[in-house]
Amino acid sequence: MKKFLAVSSLAVAAALAGGAMSAQAADLPAAPVYKAPVYEPWNPWMIRLRALGVITDNSGHVDQVPGSGLSTSDTVVPELDISYFFTRNIAAELILGVTKHHVTGTGVPATNGLDVGKAWLLPPTLTLQYHFTEFGAFKPYIGGGVNYTFFFSQSAGNVANGAGVAVTNSHLKDSFAPVAQFGFDYMIDKHWGWNVDVKKIWLRPNWDGTLNGVTPVSGKVNLDPWLVGTGITYKF
Numbered sequence: 001m002k003k004f005l006a007v008s009s010l011a012v013a014a015a016l017a018g019g020a021m022s023a024q025a026a027d028l029p030a031a032p033v034y035k036a037p038v039y040e041p042w043n044p045w046m047i048r049l050r051a052l053g054v055i056t057d058n059s060g061h062v063d064q065v066p067g068s069g070l071s072t073s074d075t076v077v078p079e080l081d082i083s084y085f086f087t088r089n090i091a092a093e094l095i096l097g098v099t100k101h102h103v104t105g106t107g108v109p110a111t112n113g114l115d116v117g118k119a120w121l122l123p124p125t126l127t128l129q130y131h132f133t134e135f136g137a138f139k140p141y142i143g144g145g146v147n148y149t150f151f152f153s154q155s156a157g158n159v160a161n162g163a164g165v166a167v168t169n170s171h172l173k174d175s176f177a178p179v180a181q182f183g184f185d186y187m188i189d190k191h192w193g194w195n196v197d198v199k200k201i202w203l204r205p206n207w208d209g210t211l212n213g214v215t216p217v218s219g220k221v222n223l224d225p226w227l228v229g230t231g232i233t234y235k236f
Contacts, residue, residue, distance in 0.1 A: 042088075044084055044085040045084060047080070047081065047082055047236075049078070049232050050079045050231030052228070053226075053229070054077065055225060056072040056073070056074055056223045057225070060072070061107075062105070062217050063220075064215075064217050065110050065111055068108055070106065070111075070207075070222075073103075077097055079097035082094050090128070090131075091141075092127070093181075095124070101118070109162065116207075117155050117167055118153075118154070119154040119155075120151070123149040123150075123203075127145030128143055129142065130142055130143070138184060139184060140183070141182070141185075143181035149174060149205065151174060151205070154170060167210070167211060170209040171207065173206045173207070175204070177202050194231075195229075195230065195232070196230045197227075197228075199226070200224075201223075203223040204220055207219045207220060
């Protein structure tokens with residue numbers, strides 16, 4: 001009888017202890033569940049659509065006319081650029097667009113007010129850039145590269161100035177030029193942003209033409225434009 005009571009007491013004690021442990025376990029907070037971060041593949045491509053101001057240097061000369069000068073008009077055009085990031089800091093950028101400019105004479109009476117002519121320019125420009133990534137949404141960059149400008153749809157002025165001089169033939173020659181660049185993107189989210197970009201191109205094409213249908217002349221047009229653009233950035 002005593003052995004039965006002892007065994008019964010042990011069973012009751014074990015049951016009570018088990019219940020207490022279950023209650024304590026129920027009171028403990030649930031272990032946190034950690035999820036692996038979602039991995040988004042990095043895309044190296046970026047495009048921008050900008051309004052571009054082309055601000056030229058009003059200088060140049062006609063070789064055969066001492067004291068002559070040449071002035072080139074400014075313009076505003078749409079421009080597309082495509083960038084490829086080799087790393088998160090190093091990228092190459094190609095800009096595409098066309099501009100139209102009007103060249104007039106300055107300086108001595110023989111060239112002052114002279115309508116030299118008009119030309120369209122296709123100036124593909126390739127730069128290599130370094131992008132700074134430690135400023136959050138603000139992402140400045142610097143770059144340098146090369147430009148090659150094609151001149152097409154050229155036409156002479158064919159209008160005499162006050163000195164009775166008219167350009168009856170005009171031809172600007174295609175030319176290479178070095179480029180310096182700086183700018184920034186401000187990213188609104190991971191895809192969209194706003195861009196401001198400034199380039200300086202040291203473009204000085206040679207020029208030749210004919211005065212009054214008889215006299216051949218040559219010279220140099222110092223375009224040396226600043227390209228000042230702003231527009232929308234899209235990062236793939």
